[in-house]
Amino acid sequence: MALTKEALQALVALQQRDKFLDSIQKEIDAVPPRIAALKADLEGEKRHMDAAKAKILELEKKKKSKELDVAAKEEAARKHSSQLNELKSNDAYKTMQAEIEAEKKAAGDIETEILQIMEDIDKAKQEEKAAVAEFKKTEEFSKKDLEKLEAELSHAKGRFETAKTERDAVAAGVAASEMKVYNHIRSRGKLDAVVPAVGGHCGSCQITLTPGLSLELAKLKSLVTCESCQRILYKPEALAATPA
Ligand SMILES: [Zn+2]
Numbered sequence: 001m002a003l004t005k006e007a008l009q010a011l012v013a014l015q016q017r018d019k020f021l022d023s024i025q026k027e028i029d030a031v032p033p034r035i036a037a038l039k040a041d042l043e044g045e046k047r048h049m050d051a052a053k054a055k056i057l058e059l060e061k062k063k064k065s066k067e068l069d070v071a072a073k074e075e076a077a078r079k080h081s082s083q084l085n086e087l088k089s090n091d092a093y094k095t096m097q098a099e100i101e102a103e104k105k106a107a108g109d110i111e112t113e114i115l116q117i118m119e120d121i122d123k124a125k126q127e128e129k130a131a132v133a134e135f136k137k138t139e140e141f142s143k144k145d146l147e148k149l150e151a152e153l154s155h156a157k158g159r160f161e162t163a164k165t166e167r168d169a170v171a172a173g174v175a176a177s178e179m180k181v182y183n184h185i186r187s188r189g190k191l192d193a194v195v196p197a198v199g200g201h202c203g204s205c206q207i208t209l210t211p212g213l214s215l216e217l218a219k220l221k222s223l224v225t226c227e228s229c230q231r232i233l234y235k236p237e238a239l240a241a242t243p244a
Helices: 003-085 090-171 174-187 213-220 236-239
Strands: 192-200 232-234
Touching: 003 090, 003 174, 003 192, 003 232, 003 236, 174 232, 213 232, 232 236
Parallel strands: 192 232
Antiparallel strands: none
């Protein structure tokens, strides 16, 4: 295919534009994971806060149940005390008295447990207060960070659109056949599709170019690709030279 110096220059210019676009795209792609990480952080703090609240409720429920147990034991002791005088035998009296003592002791033990639960509730309330403060702090910070990231994203998208328009204008100056080769190389992950040949070597894979290939390059008559890495080659000095 016929090639002109201008066509090769257009390809090099296109690659510069594409690299610029790639760098902006990279910035754009980096934002969503950062937003997700912020949201995950906040979710974590919220779970922590909810767990602290749930713990208080659970302890209060436990306390209530223990209070009912105390009341039941005390009621049983009262009832049995009132029955003491009705008992005829000494043995029955002693047995009942022991039972009453056991009920009173059980009520006392449960009271001790309740005191411990009340201490636990105090502790849980402090933990909850700290968790709420931590959540609010994180919420405030992440709100600011989110706004910053969203502004960054929208700014990057705007820059991308501008750069894309400029890139497309440059691409319009590249012939379809050359564009096909260029796109094919880039689609295989070689984003530097056009590389200079320096000192008889491919500027990318460094392989020594055959004399025939070097001659083709100097002629600037057709598109030359590296035999090893398939990238499009050009001679920087040939592109820089001013036409006669
Ligand atoms: Zn190469």
